[in-house]
Amino acid sequence: RKEVEQDPGPFNVPEGATVAFNCTYSNSASQSFFWYRQDCRKEPKLLMSVYSSGNEDGRFTAQLNRASQYISLLIRDSKLSDSATYLCVVNRGTGFQKLVFGTGTRLLVSP
Amino acid sequence: GAGVSQSPSNKVTEKGKDVELRCDPISGHTALYWYRQSLGQGLEFLIYFQGNSAPDKSGLPSDRFSAERTGGSVSTLTIQRTQQEDSAVYLCASSVNRRDLNTEAFFGQGTRLTVV
Numbered sequence: 001r002k003e004v005e006q007d008p009g010p011f012n013v014p015e016g017a018t019v020a021f022n023c024t025y026s027n028s029a030s031q032s033f034f035w036y037r038q039d040c041r042k043e044p045k046l047l048m049s050v051y052s053s054g055n056e057d058g059r060f061t062a063q064l065n066r067a068s069q070y071i072s073l074l075i076r077d078s079k080l081s082d083s084a085t086y087l088c089v090v091n092r093g094t095g096f097q098k099l100v101f102g103t104g105t106r107l108l109v110s111p
Numbered sequence: 112g113a114g115v116s117q118s119p120s121n122k123v124t125e126k127g128k129d130v131e132l133r134c135d136p137i138s139g140h141t142a143l144y145w146y147r148q149s150l151g152q153g154l155e156f157l158i159y160f161q162g163n164s165a166p167d168k169s170g171l172p173s174d175r176f177s178a179e180r181t182g183g184s185v186s187t188l189t190i191q192r193t194q195q196e197d198s199a200v201y202l203c204a205s206s207v208n209r210r211d212l213n214t215e216a217f218f219g220q221g222t223r224l225t226v227v
Contacts, residue, residue, distance in 0.1 A: 008153075034215070043202060043218035044154070087154070091214070098167065099144065099206065099216050103153025 003027055004090050004102040012108045017078045021105045023088030024070045032091035033064055035073050037084045038104065044087055047073075078109045113137070115219035117203050123225045124193055132188040132222045136205030143186050144204040144216065145178055154202065160186065193226045200224070 006023045013019045025033075033050035048055065050062040050071050061074040071088055088102035116135040124130050136143050145157040156170035160180045171177070175193075180186040190197055200223050204216040 032214070043220050044204075045218070046215045049215075089216075098142075098159055098161070099204075099214075101146070101154045101156070 001026060002102075003100050004088055006088050006102040006105045008103060008105060010106040010108050012110065013078050014110055015078055015080060017109075018074065018076045019078055019107065020072055020074045021086055021088075021107075022070050022072050023102055023105075024068075025088075025090045025100075026069070027090070027092055027100075028069060030069075030090045030092055033062075033071050034089040034091075034099075035060075035062055035071075036087040036089055036101070038087060039084050044101075047086070075107075078107075080109050080111065083107055083109045115203055115205055115217050117201075117219035117222050119222060120220065121223045121225075123227060126195060126226055127192055129189065129191045130193055130224065132190075132201050132203075132224070134186045134188070134203030134205075134219060136184065136186070136203070137217055138184075140205035140207055140217075141183065142206045142214070142216075143180060144206075145186070145188050146202045146204070147199045148202060148221075149199045157188070157201075190224075193224075195226045198224055198226045 004025050035047040036044040037047040038044040050064050054063040059076045063072045085104040085106045087104045090100045092098045118133045141162045143160040146154040158178045159167040175191045178188045200221040202221045204218045206214040206216040
């Protein structure tokens with residue numbers, strides 16, 4: 001079983017739709033969580049950190065469920081420019097941090 | 112300020128040759144990661160360096176792959192006797208990596224390796 005698992009998609013949604021991705025992690029000692037975005041043929045870049053209380057950044061909302069060991073990303077009012085691959089990232093915790101990346105969920109927003 | 116720098120950006124090599132890929136992390140970043148991404152696939156972890164600790168090599172796919180990090184800064188990933196299945200984009204990332212921080216990893220733009 002992979003340490004961080006994501007549905008690869010693709011998720012095909014029309015502009016304006018709301019879409020949600022989940023990610024599960026297996027290491028209960030994990031301390032920090034992130035969502036990264038990767039555009040086609042580009043390097044991944046941080047989209048947002050995920051805090052225990054949940055956090056929002058404009059149209060993006062991230063939530064953490066430690067009991068069930070999953071993280072979610074909600075995108076409201078999807079834009080064409082949101083089309084990308086969204087990577088779930090988990091820090092293993094306990095001492096120095098090693099970031100573990102999921103393989104990503106691909107989102108395609110169409111007109 | 113400079114980000115993570117990787118060189119070369121593109122490399123075409125003949126099967127069986129050795130290649131070296133270079134990564135210059137952000138100054139002061141103690142953690143350095145190498146990943147590999149094949150076309151249309153996710154990131155495959157290769158190796159992780161943290162300060163002066165022994166590297167985590169658990170992701171290296173075979174003994175043809177090795178990496179070193181000199182002086183806690185620049186890293187070189189070496190692939191010996193390259194095979195066509197080694198063709199991929201090799202991504203390097205670095206982070207501050209402290210216990211008390213939600214550390215962001217910054218990626219270089221990658222080296223696109225093509226083995227012909």
